[in-house]
Amino acid sequence: MSHSLRKVVSQPARKSAAADSEPLPPELTIPHLLKNLHHSVRQAVDEAFRVEKIEMSFAHFLALVTLQSEPGVAGAEIARRAFVTAQTMNTILRRLESDGDIERRPHPNNARADSWFITKTGQGRLDRAKVIGKAVWLRMLSVLGPAEIVQMQDMLERCIGGLDAQTNDARVTKQVKSPPAAKTARRR
Secondary structure, eight states: OOHHHHHHSOHHHHHHHHHHTSOOOHHHHHHHHHHHHHHHHHHHHHHHHHHTTOOOOHHHHHHHHHHHHSTTOBHHHHHHHHTSOHHHHHHHHHHHHHTTSEEEEEOSSOTTSEEEEEOHHHHHHHHHHHHHHHHHHHHHHTTSOHHHHHHHHHHHHHHHHHHHHHHHHHHHHHHHHSOOHHHHHHHO
């Protein structure tokens, strides 16, 4: 395993690799690398926001980005996309609402959920934060050449597609194996 990979693989994984004297296979190394990249991006964005005196976290930023691209989305969906719990996102949404960055409206399809929308104030804060975020992304990608960036994007999109196909296949298999609710009720 290369020195750079040893730095990012977790401590238990390094110990087992050292004990076995064999490099870890990609299916064990790549998930650690992706998790560490995600963590590093979050930290870099949070630090850049602090330096630039933008009072928001990476999760706040993701919530605003989501609302800009999908106005009216429910809080639970924003939480999934920001990789935080629904309770954490609820706290974030309440803060963004009290700061005037977003507004709440009744959800058209679910009486128990709220729809959230970005305000003009929130859009202004988001626009400023995007400039800072873009600088972080560019710094991250600066270690790659243009062809490597395109290749990385392509590979990540293909990996996502592979996981989406796996998830869809699992749903179809589950639906085929599970009898419809009406038939289940009659059998009891």
